[in-house]
Amino acid sequence: MRRRQLLITAGAGLIGPGVLAGCAAPAALAVRPASGPHGDAADLALLNRVTWGVDSAAVGEWNRLSRRDYLQAQLHPDPAARLPATAQAQLDALELGRKPMLTWIGEMEQRRREADALTDDEAKKAAQQAYQQAMNKLARDASMQHLLNALYSPNQLQEQLTWFWFNHFNVHQYKGNLRAMVGDYQAQLRGRALGKFSDLLITSATHPAMIRYLDNEQNAANRINENYAREVMELHTLGVDAGYSQKDVQELARVLTGLGVNFSDKTPNLKPAQVPLYVRNGATEFNPARHDMGEKLVLGQAVEGRGWDEIIAQLKRLARHPATARHVSHQLAVYFVADTPPPALVDRMSRAFDKSDGDIAVTLQAMFDAPEFNASLAHKFKDPVHFVVSAVRLAYDGRPILNTAPMLGWLNRLGQGLYNRQTPDGYPLDAAAWASSGQMSTRFEIARAIGSGSAGLFRAEGAPADAPAFPQLSNALYHGALGPTFGERTKVALDGASSPQEWNTLLLSSPEFMFR
């Protein structure tokens, strides 16, 4: 079948010569013959949903491939894919990436101890402040990794899922030393984002960030801490209404005893019989001396006390539970389709999840193939991170920004800062949480900041000033693809703009731009 092409009429309606040299140059895109207007709108809406927001690169990929091949490429991303050179260079230069997590944790722990050992109050305060700043820098580097990938990675679906899984298995950066861990946690989830759910679950369960965040490091035989056991069933796997009991939570907590963290070089003192059961993998430790070796009864099944293997087996069992297929499919559908996803769609996805042993790519393929998915396009309200990332993608259309700090600031103002959700439930995914009056006013102000200046996005760290410029949104991408999908009221408002900056601001403030 010959697929419709998105029409990009390069040059039409551009505002004079580029104010930002080199910005908005979609001339490389092939000019395609026009097809039916509905086709273009539907294609664009699908691109907007599969990516962090449409830009010329995404349109180019779409035009190059069939729908099927485009989605296949997104569902099976090339792990060797690189970002455009300037963006990749920024990623490669990040300090966080130069050392593995364990090294960072060790160095930071050393600094913390040195600061605590100081006896002079003022010197101690200063040293503690320096420690806090260094920790903040590690989390900021992680957020740069996230934002640069979201903006420029060709693997757009994988990047959306990276955010989704982090949120699904949420941890909060300000607990303990988690700021030194969120970068690694995010990278581990990214690598498995379209793989098997059981891998994602085990990765999360055994990552020091999660072990610390939900207190499983405190969970020991006869001194049970149920925090992780409860959340892993309620939020990560079965879902709150799956019919498990408080007793199941307690019994699963007993299974999870001994799974903790160890940031030192030392190995705990163990009885000879316990030594073969000891497991150490980076900072993740299974300490058999803290494990309850008794028999447990989890979800109606007797579980023999075996240690590490027992934990992994129970996590796999949770991952394969039918309630998990339903719960995870539902969460994916809320994120990718609608606040209240049609039950038929969730059924279809759950079946695909079940049959494929929790293969996320297969589950999402079922979602893409469903009529309910197509019917939902352009009707999902963007959460703040989608709003901010899509605005920068559209405004600078492939021209890499040099500084993500303004984006982080906007996300914090909008209440969806990266790694900043304190509670394990993750940020809400529905419109109600993000459509307050204060939120909308703030979005318009951010639209204005992006539309009417470079907003600090092109001031490299250490550089004295930003280039005084603004993006050109009235470009080929708009006139060729976006514009025709916009409603009359928005067009009237755009026609009333008194300057290109105002035009940009209105476009990014428009109701069409608030949905994906």
Added chain:
Amino acid sequence: MQRRHFLSAAAALPLAASGVQLMAATKGTPRVLVVFLRGAYDAASLLVPVSSSFYYEQRPNIAIARPGSAADAAIPLNAEWGLNPTLVDSMLPLFEKKQLAFVPFAGTDDTSRSHFETQDSIELGQPLVGARNFQSGFMNRLAQVLGARSFANESIAFTDQLPLTFRGSVQVPNLVLANLAKPSFDARQSQLIAGMYQGSPLAGTVSEGFAVRDEAMHDINGDPDKHSGMSGEMIAASRNAITAKGFEGEARRIARLMRERYHLGFVDVGGWDTHVGQGSGTGYLANRLAELGKGLAAYADEMGPAWDDATVVVISEFGRTFKENGNRGTDHGHGSVYWVLGGGVRGGRVVGEQVSVAPGSLFQNRDYPVLNEYRGLLGGLFTGLYGLSAAQVQQVFPGVNPRGIGLV
């Protein structure tokens, strides 16, 4: 910004249809502001147990001296309690006017000692056992009850996000007043944006956002025509630009909005997690308390005659350890001290269930106990202020036993 211009333009928009009503506040209806001190402030450094030798034993470096014994000694409030001297010019006058009461041993039965967990549970105001609903905060439920009873319930959060406590079925705007910048959009631009949303489900929200901000600018910067019920002097005063810095400036702006337009407000103040070098009658914590006290006094002042209808409740997630730690600071504890102030508050007293501050009275041998559970305390306060029925209090705080302790 031409406010009237905007309003006439906005009239063409579906403001009324969306139920957006920004009525001026009417005299005689309660105005309640909740101030949340995030980070758990050290209550024993505010309300000093001056008669307890145990206190002086446990805090050799950070205790506040007995009244009269030093330049920065506590100010006596009664035989048992003294006030941090840093509040001598701000809170002491209100205490002496009997418009400020302290409730020691106040807080929640949540013992997680986690800032986030405890802040959340207090804001939600739900029973500690059972599933939590994160979409239902106690201030929103109060707004629901007040609205249903035809009480003025215009609500607003002076925070950058809608706090948990205001989440729920009543739509509540939020607006940061720490630094109220000039609006980004003039009337024409606001109209252009609102015009794009006309006929969409977000039309009302978008118009409300512009209207709230616009009205806030107007209330804060003053407009003599609108202040019909006020004296010439008051009008002149309210036209003065706010120059006070920090929380004092923010509190004055909040007061102007609460005076003119809103009946239920929430603001939070951070910086209380004093694990290291907190100081005593002077120092870090004293400076923070001084700033807070100045702000609250400024709020009372700026409210003018509306202060008679105003109640301010200052709360925090938990108290801190009674014994000082090895860093001349304090760690996460349990019971706190709440402040209740307002023109109609029966103040000048330290009220509520109390126990002598002695080794045997500490909770888990380390913290102030909670004898005045916050849901019962606030339930009792709201009952007194609004005349809520038992069933209505249950709507705000399910399962609570409201305890009136004669605050209003």
